[in-house]
Amino acid sequence: MTEEAAGRLPSDQDECEPADTAFDGAALAGASFFLASCGGGGGSGSPPPAPPPSSAPPPPSVVLPTRQQAARFLSQATMGASRADLDQVASVGFEAWLDAQFNMARQTSHWDWLVSAGYATTATINSQAGFDPVMWRQLIASPDQLRQRVGMALLDLLVVGIDGVNAPWRQFAVAAYVDVLMDNAFGNFRALLQQVSTSPAMGYYLTFLGNRKANPATGAVPDENYARELMQLFTIGLVRLNPDGSAQAAETYTQADITGLARVFTGFVLDSSDNSTPDRLRRPMAINGAQHETGSKTFLGTTISAGTSGADSLKLALDAIFAHPNVAPFVSKQLIQRLVTSNPSPAYVGRISAVFENNGTGVRGDLRAVVRAILLDFEARSDPVTPSYGKLRPPIQRLTAWARAFNASSPSNSWSIGDTSSTANRLGQSPGRSPSVFNFFRPGYRPPNTPIATAGLVAPEFQIANEPSVIAYVNYMQALVANGAGDFRADYTDILTRAGDSAVLVGEVDLLLGAQLSAATKTSIAAAVDSIAITVANGSLSRVYTAIVLTLASPEYLIQK
């Protein structure tokens, strides 16, 4: 019997009674979410939370979450929880953990890791070598987990996929782009737009690198690609939105607005002709005045006067787009969808939009304030009561959650997980490998002809869930759990100490993977574990593998609630 099973502690009911004190008073308005907020934190059959550490007693006003509540929070806020993460949240509470994460300096950048790992050579100029390793490594091994999760949410919104970046050293171009997202994950959305719009990777991806002003001799006009997707996908969307994210009938722009804005994105070039190193791929694009449109540029009711420089035109254009009232609900709702739930209530979206509009000190677009508000909102924190709450975990997060829960690492630093895009024998999704600027899944995806659609709900991640991919995921994870990939492997030392008691084992696995299993499911998994005698060859490992794979395959786990 493990020490955990031995140390039964106060029940969840005892612990969660005054949970509202940790949150905003607005929580009281959301009665339906609140009434059940003490319901499902533990669930019978799960192991009780470990005793709180004796050091550093929390301030008395903070109500500490249970381990189960911490696990659920970390499913929303990280790429996966390690035991240490769980203990940390449970010992300091949500807000202090968020502060620590917000204040944690950016760790090794993607760019620097690629350089240090030796990928900046002429041998890699025409390959993608290093890209999958650098992406997986940071998601799994970097301690700035909130930044990783928010950065990946931003990559779902401001999409670049490496296959669409036709650059020499494209792995460096995309690495630099993901660094921009990670660097700005807690910054201001306007500043992020500036860096995204001058990123060489984006210039390649949405084809405005090399875009030229109209040429009367050939009849050629500026490329409209970035102008369109900047507005449609990255900032304002196609229809006017209310602050709560609900749609109005009016469309936000016309083809004439696209044509007008396209004139801004002309003259963009790499800032150096030195192609002997990847360096220019991490510096903002420059604007060649000779190819920048000199006439006036009219869009969204704004006119940039003739003769305005490229840099000034870009600033004015981004200011105008950023000022659009759609930006707050458009970005806020999608961030909620990426972190918490596919179908947030309009009131939830409205509360976050309000924070986007004003962080409390008059600043608009403060992503740190937005992320904090999303994760501390009562709709995120109180136990879900509606049978549609939550979201399908995207396959990338299932892999990283397993890896972080069981201390996976790559001693050789090769991180040879590779491209996991195959729907036939991998995950059907791979970081930084979206097939188009429309991402792996759309925020408005409605699985057709399903009760979800009938209910008027969306389920974005179901766009990549189909008959082959749901099976391929289990096949792939079964092999990865047991064998790893190259020298990328889990370290099961800790969990093996629990292998002897199936209930304890299953409880711990469930806790590490988000604490979502029902008592009935845990009982079923424990019975399967007990069908393997610990005394047979590799019995302990097989019991651990069984508990993990059955959890990872269970719909209760797959839907993050």
Add this chain to the structure above:
Amino acid sequence: MTDQSRRAFLRDSAALGLVGSATPFVMNLAAIGEAAAATATDYKALVCIFLYGGNDYANTVTPYDQASYDQYARLRSTIAHSRDSLAATALTPQNPLPGGGQFALAPGLAPLVPLFDAGRLAIALNVGTLVQPTSKSNYISRSVPLPPKLFSHNDQQSFWQASNPEGASSGWGGRIGDLLQSANGAATLTCINASGNAVFMSGRSAVQYSVTSNGPVPLLNNSTTLFGSTLGMSTLRMLMTQQRDHMLEAEHSRVTKRSLDLQAQVSAALAAAPALTTAFPTGNTLADQLRIVARLISVSQELGARRQVFFVSMGGFDNHDSILTTHPTLLTRVGAAMRAFHDATVELGVMDRVTSFTASDFGRTLTSNANGSDHGWGSHHFVMGGAVRGRAFYGTPPVLADNGPDDVGQGRLLPALSVDQYGATLASWFGVPAGSLTTVLPNLANYNPSTWNLGFV
């Protein structure tokens, strides 16, 4: 019939008015069962080839007579095919186009030229999303409803496939399936997608079933044990497919159950089928998908399927840039893949029973942005198969212009033929009764019934 297809039959028979009120169902059902057995060789398949990204019409089906070519080359001087490069793919229709007009296929589509010449390939000109017949003045004055969110990829893909923008809950391939799935032994094998998920393939009752290019994926190679335990394996299957109260969990279980339920049957049928001798090109994902479609058609009888709708796709057509290098590569793959698929249907003896057609988000501008083209609207499309009335163009060649009578600026074609008419023509061949066509394609009701069938198949 399985339970599901029987239920589908009863519901759809009622919808179609086939179930006589005086006839007890059971007798009717028995009669239909016999009829089905008697016509077991009656088989038809529709294959939708979706070119994601918005295919550039002008460099796919290119004006070739000198006057038209000159106008084309003037309007997109930096991204035009050379006229010489088109000589080998110039098309000679059965009946010459009025005014001496000629078209040539992109050079990469050369494998399709013999099919055109043999009357197995037709070209529908300027097809696109519409709500109702729309003139340019209607467009300018917005005096008729237009498809919402024109020029937006995801929404126009959806409108093409489903008559509604993103968020649509069924598509016309699936709605055809609704009406005809009762003919199949397993209703779930009616709408088969070889490229993931697409709203096109979901009906109001018909569900899409997705396969990889190698067919279904077996769970853990159909192992009977998980880490040595049979209970582990049975628990795995139980958990993956268990009925859940939570709406999202339940949907995941449903997809998984469908996958596991059908895998053994479909894989076994595929394994038992003779290998196709037709060579499909390699390194061509569209060819990979069309190959599994051909293989599935080859076992349709074993699987009890008489009416099937398939969906395949290829991405990369959003050629804002590098159109002279990227687009020819893509079309070369399309040409090789479609030709191989056609040849496979000949090998299987089902050429007359399989009709394939292309679709895409939208066409593109005729004018250039220096090295690419931008989002447009109407486009030209291919219909291929032995039942096709080929070696012909359907519709009218659009006037080549920048803001001329047939375009809404920059050569973005205002569609003259609607997707609804295009779809209705295909659906009619497939066996959808005239009275049900507006169920499949609701906006068809805005058209004069005499124009519903474009006549290409």
